[in-house]
Amino acid sequence: MRCAFCKTRTSLFRKICPTCAKVIAIVDKAGGQVGMGEMVDLFLAEGLSREQVDRVLDAELDGQPTIRDRLTSQLANVLMQGLGMPGRQSPQDVRRVRLASASGSGAGTWRGGEKPPGQQ
Numbered sequence: 001m002r003c004a005f006c007k008t009r010t011s012l013f014r015k016i017c018p019t020c021a022k023v024i025a026i027v028d029k030a031g032g033q034v035g036m037g038e039m040v041d042l043f044l045a046e047g048l049s050r051e052q053v054d055r056v057l058d059a060e061l062d063g064q065p066t067i068r069d070r071l072t073s074q075l076a077n078v079l080m081q082g083l084g085m086p087g088r089q090s091p092q093d094v095r096r097v098r099l100a101s102a103s104g105s106g107a108g109t110w111r112g113g114e115k116p117p118g119q120q
Contacts, residue, residue, distance in 0.1 A: 001013075001014065004061055005023075022055045027039075027067055027071070030042055030072065031070070031071055065094060069092075076089040081082040
């Protein structure tokens, strides 16, 4: 069997390798409770490299939002609520924005030196 996140070999009964399981455990335990800097410290304390963490945070499983999308939506909601606004950013919303900006075809995106859409 192969790990769902990093695609390395795992045992016959495991879907996630021990390294990726550590990343997920830290995110589940600390996500939304600590700042991003503190979460990085937790990853470092477990001996995880940036590449290992990024691989798990950016893995897209079955077309669902990534763990990074989930963390970003939680961060945006906390920030908005702190400013007195309703926080309604879902992980799906973050994924949609991420995919639109990556393709360069999202509404309201333009490159440097170009005029914004509608002002051409």
